[in-house]
Amino acid sequence: MTTSTTSPRQAVFRTFAASDGTELFYRHWPAPTPPEDGSERAVVMLHRGHEHSGRMEHIVQELGLDRFHFFAWDARGHGQSPGRRGDAPDIETLVRDVDGFVRHIAAAHGIPPENMIVLAQSVGAVLAAAWAHDYAPPVRGLILGSPAFRIKLYVPFARQAIALRLKLCGNFFVNSYVKAGLLTHDQERAASFRADPLISRAVSARLLTGLHALSERIVADASAIAVPVQLFISGSDVVVRHGPQHRFYEALPHPLSERHVLPGFFHDTFGERDRDQAFAAMRAFIDSVFAPPRERGTSRLPAPVRSALLWADRVGPSARTYRRLEAPLPLSSLRGLGFRLLRRLLPLAAPLSPGLxxxxxxxxxxxxTLDYVYRNTVGGRTAPGRLLDGIYLNSPGWTGIRRRKELVEELLELAARRLRTEGLPVRILDIAAGHGRYVLDMLEKIGPDGWDEALLRDIDPHNVEMARRRATERGLAGRVRCVTGDAFDAAGLAAIRPRPTLVVVSGLYELFPDNGPVLASLQGLAAAVADVGYLVYTNQPWHPQQELIARVLTSHRGGRPWIMRCRSQTEMDSLAAEAGFIKTDQRMETQGIFSVALARRMSAQSVDAQNADTRDDDAGDDDKLGDSRASLPA
Structure with missing residues (x-):
């Protein structure tokens, strides 16, 4: 691989539209040397907090990689992008912006995510890690420099004070204490930092607190990041703490992942005086992740589809967590005592709160229950009951589910518009509709000309009757059919006629830990859907109250404990892909509990070709897994 350019590259200035329409600025350094195999490749760079894309130009020149395009954005509120300096609507908006940036590069520059490396520093590194976790992009890998998983705040209780003031008084701004001399030993780079008019030292409190919450979630669930990660830790960093960085790395599953601790380095890892050490390692890492599968030897990770289908519901972190929640806690456990107390209090509190x-x-x-949560109207005959019901309705899970409903409706509308644009009928199928609220709400939003017919199925006759009644009340009975049906009956789904063009599965697969029935259901849907069609599906990659729910609350299935197994986004997307659906769009609710994805049905030929590629790539690998970081746990 060529690693040095004959002359400095020149950047082209461009913008792209983020999901909310905001035009964000970015730089593009075209590749000076054509790719040997005709396959365009790219390095996508995310700057650290307070800075902008121009501060990363030296990486383009010094790293070389003449056959790679380089892209770097100015995050909103930074550099030449709009927005109040150091602010954004929330931290999740920035993660979604990363997804939009990569999608724009793929569409506008013809470089698929599979041929991209994402290189990021500090806050940008947290955004990149969160994006890889939440959106499961098929990029070749991440290169992360000193991710700001835990910022050092030297004033006691500073984080708690910021969070309290934010809650009581609203958003405000905090100025960074970090001087240029604490970022790098490179005097020229430190001087340019001090003189740069585009650098802003302020950061909003909502971004600071959001960054902390996001980082805790990503570090705790790093095992869900399926792509290779190269992590650089600056040994003398006074800005962020090392502990979370090490914990993050130790949970990463990919065997090509690497950790490099750089003694004496300050926080600006890729702008340090001796950064050539990091750059040499980066070139070797990029070589390794772009090597053909046969050259990866024992480091070859099995294809994501096989990993999801064969392992994730039986081995690995989510399976271990599920088995732990199935087992009762020891009688001597204080945590177990607390959960037993809550279980005994629940029957006493339930009469006061309609939701409980x-x-x-x-x-x-x-x-x-979901219909009650969607209505979001506090009930109760007494003041204590209304207070209790309000707390219940505003728990993280129910707040996330209401936001999930909005995102489901958003992607259903998007798919319906695409079908209309393609001159195709909009025939909607919901295989577990409950009372049908979100589909009926969406149908009213897009109007009578935006859809042709809808079929709402549910296994519970009472839910079917309620959905039928709601459709009649809205004057939709002539075009909406409500019938009893099993969402896991693959043959029954495949036989549905007329063929649907838009299927929605919301909040269903999250309730079932085994992948077998989920895959069978998806395969039945693939057989049912017309040659051109879409699937909207939801997922729950993480839940902050997973153990509380498992130990205290009951399921509709015979009153058993409600034990959930969280699926990584990679696992859920892989199940959909195995059945014949390829994700085209995704939304994430702000807490990171629920995702909503839109996928397009692949042709049968494409599915066969994909499975053939998977079998070819994995041939001979099963006997080598013991040599890699992907080894199955005992």
């Missing part, structure tokens, strides 16, 4: 009572009567994961 409904959950006790029908199951906290039932269609009736």
């Amino acid at each position: 009572k409904l959950g006790r009567d029908t199951g906290f994961d039932s269609g009736a």
